[in-house]
Amino acid sequence: MPRPSRSLSKAADQVRQFNHDTIATGDGWQYPPNAYDAIGSLAYLVRMLPQAIEQTMHPVERTHQDGRVTVDGGGDPARAVAVLHAAIADAANLARDLSVAVDRMHSAASPLGLDTRGLLEFDEDGEG
16 A cells, blocks of 8 residues: 655655755756756646645544544644644645745746856867
8 A cells, every 4th residue: 555655755855865966066067057957846846735735634634534533642633633734724825835936936047048158068179
């Protein structure tokens, strides 16, 4: 049986790897088009976050409807589920705002290019 939380763990590991890979500039991470491509992928990821956040509520809702949610320390399950629901709604709304901001980043990076004059790696005859 699939474990959805494992999928998110793998995604987080990939973001961590991106953070590590981009600490310094180097091959494949040195020019504006590299940033544009990365921002596009980040925008795609961020656009999916609201749904992912909201769907984390599904197993809690199902269990609560069945009367099987418990709370450490004997707390009120209905209250705890309501608090979680509100927090999830807030997080999903903030993720939507983040998505708009990252889409703006992508648009802002779109016209940026690279002046390749004098860069040997872009000189067709290799003579600068």
